[in-house]
Amino acid sequence: MGQTVVQKILAKACGLDKVAVGEIVEPKVDLAMSHENGALVINQFKEIYEGTELPVKVWDPSKIAIIFDHRVPAESSKTATNQMKIRNFVKEQGITKFHDIRGDRMGICHQILPENGYVRPGYVVCGTDSHTTSHGALGAFAFGIGATEMASVWTLGTALNVPVPPTIKVIVTGKLNQFVEAKDIILYLIGKISSEGANNKVIEFHGDTIKNMNISGRLTLCNMAVEAGATSGIVPADEETQKYLKFVAGVQDDIDLVTPDEDAEYDSIVEIDANTLSPQIACPHTVDNVKPIEEVSGITVNQIVIGSCTNGRLEDLKTAADILKGNKVAEHTRMLIFPASGKIYQEAMKLGYFNTLMEAGAVVANSGCGPCLGIHQGALGDGEVALSTTNRNFKGRMGNPKSEVYLCSPAVAAASAIMGFITDPRKIQLND
Amino acid sequence: MSKVIYKLGDDISTDIIYPGRFMATVLPTETPQFAFVDEKELNKMLVNNEFEDGSVILANKNFGCGSSREQAVSTLKGYNISIIAKNFARIFLQNSVNLGLNTIQCPDIEANLGDDLEIKENEVINKTTGKSYKIIPLHSARQAIVDAGGLIPYTRKKLLERNK
Numbered sequence: 381m382g383q384t385v386v387q388k389i390l391a392k393a394c395g396l397d398k399v400a401v402g403e404i405v406e407p408k409v410d411l412a413m414s415h416e417n418g419a420l421v422i423n424q425f426k427e428i429y430e431g432t433e434l435p436v437k438v439w440d441p442s443k444i445a446i447i448f449d450h451r452v453p454a455e456s457s458k459t460a461t462n463q464m465k466i467r468n469f470v471k472e473q474g475i476t477k478f479h480d481i482r483g484d485r486m487g488i489c490h491q492i493l494p495e496n497g498y499v500r501p502g503y504v505v506c507g508t509d510s511h512t513t514s515h516g517a518l519g520a521f522a523f524g525i526g527a528t529e530m531a532s533v534w535t536l537g538t539a540l541n542v543p544v545p546p547t548i549k550v551i552v553t554g555k556l557n558q559f560v561e562a563k564d565i566i567l568y569l570i571g572k573i574s575s576e577g578a579n580n581k582v583i584e585f586h587g588d589t590i591k592n593m594n595i596s597g598r599l600t601l602c603n604m605a606v607e608a609g610a611t612s613g614i615v616p617a618d619e620e621t622q623k624y625l626k627f628v629a630g631v632q633d634d635i636d637l638v639t640p641d642e643d644a645e646y647d648s649i650v651e652i653d654a655n656t657l658s659p660q661i662a663c664p665h666t667v668d669n670v671k672p673i674e675e676v677s678g679i680t681v682n683q684i685v686i687g688s689c690t691n692g693r694l695e696d697l698k699t700a701a702d703i704l705k706g707n708k709v710a711e712h713t714r715m716l717i718f719p720a721s722g723k724i725y726q727e728a729m730k731l732g733y734f735n736t737l738m739e740a741g742a743v744v745a746n747s748g749c750g751p752c753l754g755i756h757q758g759a760l761g762d763g764e765v766a767l768s769t770t771n772r773n774f775k776g777r778m779g780n781p782k783s784e785v786y787l788c789s790p791a792v793a794a795a796s797a798i799m800g801f802i803t804d805p806r807k808i809q810l811n812d
Numbered sequence: 813m814s815k816v817i818y819k820l821g822d823d824i825s826t827d828i829i830y831p832g833r834f835m836a837t838v839l840p841t842e843t844p845q846f847a848f849v850d851e852k853e854l855n856k857m858l859v860n861n862e863f864e865d866g867s868v869i870l871a872n873k874n875f876g877c878g879s880s881r882e883q884a885v886s887t888l889k890g891y892n893i894s895i896i897a898k899n900f901a902r903i904f905l906q907n908s909v910n911l912g913l914n915t916i917q918c919p920d921i922e923a924n925l926g927d928d929l930e931i932k933e934n935e936v937i938n939k940t941t942g943k944s945y946k947i948i949p950l951h952s953a954r955q956a957i958v959d960a961g962g963l964i965p966y967t968r969k970k971l972l973e974r975n976k
């Protein structure tokens with residue numbers, strides 16, 4: 381019986397020929413990522429060493445990445461102090477993949493990792509963030525863990541007690557309609573299999589729609605795999621992956637493509653016809669409460685957010701700028717833009733997207749997680765409604781349990797900004 | 813005996829258990845005050861210690877979905893309670909194992925507020941209704957961490973073995 385991509389990756393990381401689904405393994409970790417919650421990891425890491433009389437040293441400082449993104453620039457003295465602690469630790473341990481609050485290097489962790497070539501196909505990546513699943517877009521096995529588990533990885537260099545997950549094969553075929561995007565595919569899938577439909581499983585993406593999709597789209601897909609409960613999402617590496625790593629991320633060395641065996645055994649197969657898909661909306665308060673736009677058009681929106689690790693990339697900003705060109709954000713609506721990284725910010729600026737967006741009335745903020753997790757900026761008032769390209773609409777997610785969050789693609793967000801209510805982008809007259 | 817002191821529905825996310833706006837608070841000793849802070853009645857009951865040790869919070873499916881934030885576990889670990897749910901989201905369950913929060917997966921459980929439960933190794937008995945429900949045991953790999961007293965001592969032991 382053949383192996384899935386994740387089985388192959390895990391087997392290699394354990395020095396084995398094969399691993400079976402359900403087997404417990406202890407894979408070597410190629411990249412261990414944290415953000416501001418590194419402060420807690422440091423605390424737990426030091427506790428592991430207590431009473432051992434061993435030097436408190438991470439296993440390999442070159443394999444640890446720390447990125448400030450959740451609350452940048454710091455929203456409180458408490459966060460600033462945590463960030464300070466992490467800076468000191470980074471220096472003391474010689475950690476090089478560190479991205480502080482600076483325009484040339486900052487960004488959301490799930491953008492920084494691919495953009496800098498930190499992730500390669502076949503890697504085992506773990507991160508103290510549930511959306512670490514994103515990095516499966518580059519053919520890695522990438523999963524989220526808690527802070528104490530990360531402390532254990534920093535100590536030993538292996539992830540402990542990982543059960544080899546079964547894999548769901550998702551095959552997407554056909555051509556997407558104009559203004560239907562990767563976000564709509566993943567929202568549709570989550571609606572179909574539910575918020576726990578892939579719990580403890582991996583989602584492997586296949587089909588010509590995926591083959592023809594760029595890395596930005598694949599990152600969106602894998603990013604939200606966790607919203608169906610998945611341990612990881614993965615797109616088997618191909619030429620597109622190689623191209624991205626070489627020309628965008630500037631990776632010089634050879635790239636190994638790890639692909640599944642033809643006769644790999646899957647837990648189940650889900651097929652999606654891209655031809656017939658409309659823009660999809662996840663309605664409050666669960667990500668699997670998904671409806672086609674036809675059913676929710678017209679709902680009044682107070683705040684539109686374009687950004688996050690799901691949809692804050694250059695292509696997303698371009699889509700928004702194309703739609704908003706020569707138009708205005710509706711009077712009763714606020715539109716907030718959070719580019720996913722400083723690099724994207726600079727490029728969007730050069731390409732004139734920000735002029736267009738600001739001209740229309742949008743606010744362009746610094747790159748980072750922004751309002752996505754409800755702690756830093758862009759809070760909602762009681763009873764207000766947000767329409768956002770982020771990935772979670774849980775009650776209270778954007779900081780106010782008395783507000784509502786709808787999730788959508790950048791095209792829907794931009795079209796809705798003009799009208800001030802949820803709007804199908806296919807119904808908007810474009811200006812050129 | 814363990815009394816059901818609160819009942820929750822499906823998909824209780826980490827944003828409900830420990831809202832993002834308190835994430836700058838990280839130390840396990842400081843997080844319990846914010847447990848279910850927007851679920852006012854429950855938060856009050858916990859913070860004011862208006863329950864007996866060993867009481868149960870009962871939830872449906874996919875408890876702990878969402879973020880990997882460990883505060884969602886340490887905040888509950890601050891109280892002597894157990895969580896019984898039909899099932900748990902993966903990262904939340906792993907974090908509970910790592911920190912020693914008592915999480916019990918019991919897919920068929922039926923109980924009302926105030927019912928008395930007896931939690932045994934393989935089953936939960938609802939003493940009020942007389943019915944019993946099977947527990948899905950932790951994976952042996954996870955049980956090993958619980959038995960070691962949590963992931964910190966478990967890792968420490970491995971570290972010492974390596975450096976012998």
Ligand code: SF4
Nearest residue numbers: 511688689749752753
């Ligand atoms: S953008 Fe939102 S989902 Fe993504 S890492 Fe930041 S807080 Fe998490």
